[in-house]
């Protein structure tokens with residue numbers, strides 16, 4: 001697919017964050033102008049991240065500070081997808097959430113009923129304030145048979161130094177301790193997030209394009225969800241390494257600014 005064909009076929013761009021619009025705290029050079037041009041063409045922009053350690057408002061603040069957030073833009077995280085999933089499938093259920101204080105407050109605002117005792121659901125988010133006491137309780141609730149929902153599967157979270165353990169690493173830990181694997185994983189590449197996006201923004205998957213730098217999350221997610229996919233080589237993936245994955249993106253560009 002050419003970039004002109006991709007632009008003509010897309011009303012909603014889902015934009016991964018790190019490696020796609022910025023690297024850590026530095027915007028990809030020129031990407032602000034590219035995003036502005038997409039907005040003036042009438043394209044809707046939604047930043048889509050698996051990282052469930054921060055709230056929508058915290059991401060909006062960061063994107064605004066970096067000059068990347070514009071009128072009409074939105075942010076959607078795997079924690080919001082989990083809240084939407086719980087509301088649809090387990091409305092009113094008591095949930096024990098391993099999550100940061102800010103994300104716990106966001107889950108409550110989304111209507112999730114949090115509890116510290118006898119939950120029907122255990123929700124594993126990216127809790128960068130995790131303690132052993134929290135892990136012990138989570139493990140006990142898993143062993144007692146609570147439905148197990150994880151926000152996303154990423155093993156590590158990229159950072160300037162050594163990558164940090166992310167939710168996938170905690171999934172492995174709780175598998176060793178409880179024998180349980182998540183019953184549902186919400187974030188990229190899984191379908192829950194795609195279904196939530198379709199319902200929230202009311203744009204058909206065929207008119208949606210997922211833009212990202214990771215083959216096994218961003219591109220697999222877009223392909224599985226029936227969306228267009230644009231791989232940018234400004235982050236994790238190279239032209240060599242992309243060949244070792246089963247998915248094929250519709251378009252590959254050095255970075256998002258090359259869409260024009």
Ligand SMILES: [Mg+2]
Nearest residue numbers: 016018019213
């Ligand atoms: Mg990324």
